[in-house]
Amino acid sequence: MPALLMLLAYLLGAIPFGILLTRMAGAGDLRAIGSGNIGATNVLRTGRKGLAAATLILDGLKGAAAVWLGAWLVPDGGAALGGVLAFIGHCYPAWLRFRGGKGVATMLGVTLALxxxxxxxxxxxxxGMLAATRISSVGGMSAAIAAPLxxxxxxxxxVVTALLAMALIVLWRHRANIARLRRGEEPRVGTKRGA
Structure with missing residues (x-):
């Protein structure tokens, strides 16, 4: 059962809602827009706020769904395992050559469910950090660090180990953002690059 859970949770997490929604809405290939990222912040750069909100919600829901699936399939420890595997699927989806999102929305869904x-x-x-700085990466990384604490x-x-593992991956996925922050070049929400 744990192997089945790992596979199903990964596949669930690897559903690229940002790409699917922007294509269905005729907004083009999300990977060719802005930062090329598949998450909600980059969807926002298409000018479609509704699509960005839907991406955020669906990316969170797939994380939560994987937690519930894990709790059902493997009652002892399966919830955290399912959540982490969905998070990894979002960040490293096999069918996108393992180039997925930064994982913040999916981590939120996992955390709420856990x-x-x-x-x-x-x-x-x-x-709070997004409102204070208007920098998406600062909000996401701050939240990821705050979760295990x-x-x-x-x-x-x-749940600390699972949250810490996801937080470290979020920071790793944001390494280019961290470099831009150090140079004072990280764009704020509403601009065309970054995130």
């Missing part, structure tokens, strides 16, 4: 109070803190930090503070030790 431990909703931690997920609420994740969302608050993400939105919040789990520790709220005595949810059973």
């Amino acid at each position: 431990a909703w109070p931690v997920g609420l803190i994740f969302a608050a930090v993400w939105l 919040a789990a520790l503070l709220l005595d949810r030790s059973e």
